[in-house]
Amino acid sequence: MITGDLQAVALTALLAGVTTLLLIPIASPLAWWLSRSRSSIRSMIEAVVALPLVLPPTVLGFYLLVLLNPESTVGGMWVRLTGSSLTFSFSGLVLASMIYSLPFMVQPLHAAFRAVPQSTLEAAATMNASPWDRWLNVVLPMTLRGYITGAVLTFAHTVGEFGVVLMMGGNIPGETRVVSIAIYEHVETLNYDAAQTLALALLCFSFLSLWAVYRFAGHRFQVLRG
Amino acid sequence: MTMRLGIEGYLERPQFRLDLCLDLDLTKPLGVLGSTGAGKTTLLRAIAGLEPDFEGRITFGSERWSEGTRFDLTPTHRRGIGMVFQDGRLLPGKTVAQNLTFASRRARAVVSSVSEEEVIRELDLDHLMAQMTESLSGGEQQRVALARALLLRPKLLLMDEPLSANDLGHRRHITDCLSRWLVADQTPLIYVSHAAHELAQLTTQLLTLEGGTVKTLGETARLLPQTHAGDQPRAHRAVVVGSDLGQGSLTLQWEEAAPFAAEDFHMGDVVMVRPAATEDSSFGASLPPQAKQDENETE
Numbered sequence: 244m245i246t247g248d249l250q251a252v253a254l255t256a257l258l259a260g261v262t263t264l265l266l267i268p269i270a271s272p273l274a275w276w277l278s279r280s281r282s283s284i285r286s287m288i289e290a291v292v293a294l295p296l297v298l299p300p301t302v303l304g305f306y307l308l309v310l311l312n313p314e315s316t317v318g319g320m321w322v323r324l325t326g327s328s329l330t331f332s333f334s335g336l337v338l339a340s341m342i343y344s345l346p347f348m349v350q351p352l353h354a355a356f357r358a359v360p361q362s363t364l365e366a367a368a369t370m371n372a373s374p375w376d377r378w379l380n381v382v383l384p385m386t387l388r389g390y391i392t393g394a395v396l397t398f399a400h401t402v403g404e405f406g407v408v409l410m411m412g413g414n415i416p417g418e419t420r421v422v423s424i425a426i427y428e429h430v431e432t433l434n435y436d437a438a439q440t441l442a443l444a445l446l447c448f449s450f451l452s453l454w455a456v457y458r459f460a461g462h463r464f465q466v467l468r469g
Numbered sequence: 470m471t472m473r474l475g476i477e478g479y480l481e482r483p484q485f486r487l488d489l490c491l492d493l494d495l496t497k498p499l500g501v502l503g504s505t506g507a508g509k510t511t512l513l514r515a516i517a518g519l520e521p522d523f524e525g526r527i528t529f530g531s532e533r534w535s536e537g538t539r540f541d542l543t544p545t546h547r548r549g550i551g552m553v554f555q556d557g558r559l560l561p562g563k564t565v566a567q568n569l570t571f572a573s574r575r576a577r578a579v580v581s582s583v584s585e586e587e588v589i590r591e592l593d594l595d596h597l598m599a600q601m602t603e604s605l606s607g608g609e610q611q612r613v614a615l616a617r618a619l620l621l622r623p624k625l626l627l628m629d630e631p632l633s634a635n636d637l638g639h640r641r642h643i644t645d646c647l648s649r650w651l652v653a654d655q656t657p658l659i660y661v662s663h664a665a666h667e668l669a670q671l672t673t674q675l676l677t678l679e680g681g682t683v684k685t686l687g688e689t690a691r692l693l694p695q696t697h698a699g700d701q702p703r704a705h706r707a708v709v710v711g712s713d714l715g716q717g718s719l720t721l722q723w724e725e726a727a728p729f730a731a732e733d734f735h736m737g738d739v740v741m742v743r744p745a746a747t748e749d750s751s752f753g754a755s756l757p758p759q760a761k762q763d764e765n766e767t768e
Contacts, residue, residue, distance in 0.1 A: 362554070
């Protein structure tokens with residue numbers, strides 16, 4: 244494997260890791276709200292969260308490109324704040340991956356939270372447990388499997404990202420050139436051996452993550468079951 | 470410390486309305502009786518701050534617990550209550566010991582004359598401490614829930630049929646211990662039950678609910694026999710075929726075909742017995758609560 248490919252692997256792992264870590268605190272309150280709310284807009288929010296599951300990544304990438312480029316309001320603000328662009332940069336890829344992988348974190352958590360009965364939380368409240376205390380010492384232990392499932396799926400799904408990266412990240416070594424892009428480029432340049440190595444590595448990784456999830460989380464996991 | 474609980478408010482649901490105006494002196498333990506759907510559980514839940522639909526005012530001593538639509542003006546976890554739900558509601562995925570620790574770690578910082586060991590021992594939980602809550606029987610779950618509520622050292626104890634899944638032996642022993650402990654710590658108690666002997670033993674005042682409103686409030690000893698027999702006491706002739714009054718037991722046999730179905734009676738029910746010699750006196754003589762267990766048609 245050549246140095247460029249190793250760099251792509253490291254970058255992919257970093258992107259997936261950062262995305263997963265950032266998604267946990269964002270998806271938790273969202274999934275909690277979805278599991279408890281009786282609000283009429285709940286189903287709408289659920290649909291928005293699930294959009295990346297059905298939307299072609301190129302569509303998502305296109306909109307992100309339009310929304311985040313330095314000439315746009317959001318992208319321009321980011322440039323003024325940080326001095327760097329959100330498009331064709333690693334931070335932009337993190338943001339895009341978070342949106343792209345959001346359902347893979349939210350849905351397992353949503354399912355796990357829904358399985359926490361209201362009656363259990365009530366009982367904890369009568370034992371002088373504050374909302375935080377209930378969350379940490381009752382909800383979290385009961386939903387640990389949901390968290391692990393969500394983290395593994397988010398990581399794996401982010402590793403498998405291609406279309407979004409292509410649209411708004413491009414192919415900058417060390418910045419946006421992730422494994423899937425590297426494979427694409429190897430094929431474009433007819434370097435099939437290098438493509439083969441990376442593709443096989445990605446295949447094995449994806450299989451192992453999913454296997455781990457199914458073994459570990461049993462039948463609780465619903466994203467791939469619809 | 471004042472132990473007055475004021476409840477004034479209502480709660481509305483499809484086909485149910487709770488409407489209460491009560492000022493209770495809880496220096497005397499209070500029993501709550503009423504048929505299914507009378508609002509007993511809802512009342513306890515409103516006091517605990519678990520009924521978002523409750524509108525009105527709940528005060529305990531000088532503390533304001535609910536006010537208007539703010540049912541959780543003082544949220545449940547700051548009320549310092551202990552609650553035993555009918556279905557136990559233990560924390561899943563934890564052992565009995567962990568459930569009890571969860572409570573004792575969050576107990577109020579008050580001195581109690583009842584030790585944790587004593588509670589565990591008397592509720593017969595020693596041998597269950599390492600078990601997961603999911604593996605317990607209904608009765609065992611209830612006893613853990615009871616221990617948990619006691620270990621919180623609550624300033625008000627709310628109990629909703631806390632012993633209904635236990636056998637008679639456990640129920641009697643536990644009510645004995647409970648009445649002793651509650652007196653020792655002067656813990657105010659509100660006790661919902663259908664079991665007359667539990668109410669008779671644990672409470673001295675009794676609130677009866679009907680259709681979400683207060684029907685009567687008074688001394689348990691005075692109210693219990695009348696209320697429990699239903700609105701209209703039914704009289705049926707039975708012949709004494711055996712007695713062991715030293716044990717407090719009486720064996721009766723119906724004169725005609727049994728007027729009750731087997732499921733009309735539950736362990737702990739109160740039956741009124743009037744010796745035939747007092748044929749013309751008013752209906753209502755009853756045995757003391759301790760002597761009421763085994764006298765119906767079981768033999």
